[in-house]
Amino acid sequence: MTNFPKPRKVGKESMDGRLLDAATSGDSVTMKHLALEDPDVLLGTTAQGNTCLHISTIHGHEKLCTDALVLNPSLFWAVNANDETALVTAVASGRTALASNFLRCYRELDLSRDAILRPDIHGFNALHHAIRRGHKELALELIGAEPALSSAVNKLQRVSHVHCSDERLLGIPESSDRGAIGYNALHAAVRNGNSGQTGQPET
Structure with a gap:
């Protein structure tokens, strides 16, 4: 099982504005271009600690979520200020299709079970x-x-x-x-x- 570096939990706002716009609108193409320029850009967070995966999850953009996880699987267990992983955010927000998609990614990417067991705050x-x-x-x-x-x-x-x-x-x-x-x-x-x-x- 592969381990990946975890992004910062909460802190100073560090998300690229272009990535924030892409995650909000579901623009996977722009997200990929940004990641090609700088792979670490996907680990940027908002002031609330949300990654691009959290934001895209809230807005229900399944393709961007999947593409972001393929590019950086560590996003699966990144948590925001409320200790929510994107999976918890998906379920709590009623995004059941996205939650199911996250479970497929969990299996296919052979991620740490901590990523799925982690509770919120x-x-x-x-x-x-x-x-x-x-x-x-x-x-x-x-x-x-x-x-x-x-x-x-x-x-x-x-x-x-x-x-x-x-x-x-x-x-x-x-x-x-x-x-x-x-x-x-x-x-x-x-x-x-x-x-x-x-x-x-x-x-």
């Missing part, structure tokens, strides 16, 4: 966000890519009531483990009226 990983927003198929896809996501516990000592439960989720041993505060992704699924599948009363 509140302790929510991509699976937590998928479950909270009711994206059942994406939640299952995330678990398929990295089963360890289901055992992660958030720092807020709570998970939202959502509608997302499936035998494939319940069948993962790690998803039934309790963390220090007793909540995990499985509990989020069960707490929304899916308790019949586990025999536990709804709380």
Whole structure:
């Protein structure tokens, strides 16, 4: 598995204005030209710590996101001021197609599992966000890519009531483990009226 240097997490605004415009509009051609001139340009960040991948994700530009990851895979685990990777940003923003595309890149580029397991500043990983927003198929896809996501516990000592439960989720041993505060992704699924599948009363 290849390791890549990580871009700065947060700091002084350093993103080339041309790259910011390209990421916002989805102009992959300009982004590629800029990267050819200076490969490190893709690691520039806004004042909020967002990379071109975060920005393009927010705007739903799948092609630019894919092209940027091919040019610099380290963007996959770059985080912004809220500790969000582009994957977490995609899920939290409801960009499910982009999130699925990121999972394909994760597998194809053989990236570090830390890139997919990393939670945001509140302790929510991509699976937590998928479950909270009711994206059942994406939640299952995330678990398929990295089963360890289901055992992660958030720092807020709570998970939202959502509608997302499936035998494939319940069948993962790690998803039934309790963390220090007793909540995990499985509990989020069960707490929304899916308790019949586990025999536990709804709380």
